[in-house]
């Protein structure tokens with residue numbers, strides 16, 4: 001095993017976390033450069049690698065083996081395509097790109113180049129999510145009937161000082177709900193269609209503040225997601241897991257998978273089943289089993305996985321294509337909310353090529 005020579009493009013909020021993750025994993029990777037037009041090297045005293053004002057200068061001079069693309073969404077496709085043409089593997093932050101068209105362009109470049117790439121839906125690496133997937137795949141709650149998800153929190157007023165957050169594309173559907181869509185695709189299977197309502201009724205910005213989605217999965221199960229960034233509640237996966245220090249920890253569960261033989265709550269795993277396995281109906285007493293899994297940092301797990309994908313041929317946990325399908329399903333909710341019609345996802349998936 002050799003260390004990956006890695007660079008980070010974009011040293012903002014999440015770029016900083018990737019920088020610190022690489023520095024925390026010296027056995028996996030070496031940080032060889034950072035590109036950001038405004039970030040100052042002296043704000044990153046922990047970084048010994050050179051800083052560049054442009055990604056082109058970094059890629060030309062340092063020639064990294066792999067990068068993390070943590071720049072604004074509209075730069076993901078051009079930077080990913082540039083990396084692919086140069087033979088540089090990459091993790092691209094979510095959303096994979098800002099539109100289906102640019103996602104298709106990026107996918108084409110990845111396929112033609114043969115570089116390895118992941119989309120940064122880091123929650124797939126949470127130990128609780130891995131364990132939940134195993135429980136669902138083993139059929140321990142029987143046949144999946146449905147799933148109910150809440151992501152509801154109140155963003156502070158200062159969050160909206162950046163004006164793009166008030167405009168279409170800057171709201172909770174593309175920033176937050178995309179993670180829930182991705183986890184549902186990962187845990188409940190591919191989506192068939194999505195419909196729903198969107199509202200800007202509380203904040204009154206051009207972008208939504210609240211949405212309600214109804215999903216049909218390929219296997220026939222149904223799902224609902226209520227998502228708002230203007231309601232004070234204990235129910236977001238971030239508050240349930242303490243994965244993000246910006247959110248106050250509540251330890252509450254916000255996902256409920258319901259099957260013919262039982263149910264599963266996330267992210268603090270709790271499995272519900274009939275006390276008497278011979279009698280499974282509404283009059284049977286239920287037993288709940290809390291399941292503890294060891295904590296680990298999903299960004300560290302993502303980096304380790306990325307190295308194994310490149311060096312050991314491990315199958316990507318979330319490829320660019322998979323990330324593009326998550327984007328397609330997420331954008332479909334906005335479309336459904338605007339047109340008041342369900343969106344069948346097969347055509348959007350086909351458009352990705």
Ligand SMILES: NC(=O)c1ccc[n+]([C@@H]2O[C@H](COP(=O)([O-])OP(=O)(O)OC[C@H]3O[C@@H](n4cnc5c(N)ncnc54)[C@H](O)[C@@H]3O)[C@@H](O)[C@H]2O)c1
Pocket residue numbers: 009010011012013014015035036037038039054055070071072073075093094095120121122175
């Ligand atoms: N996985 C997650 O949970 C998660 C969380 C936050 C953000 N993100 C994603 O990460 C990306 C960045 O978000 P953020 O919150 O860190 O934004 P940010 O605004 O804090 O940081 C973006 C950085 O990119 C820099 N930049 C702009 N143009 C550049 C260029 N041409 N080359 C290099 N750097 C450039 C900016 O100067 C800025 O420092 C977005 O796609 C966002 O959706 C993902």
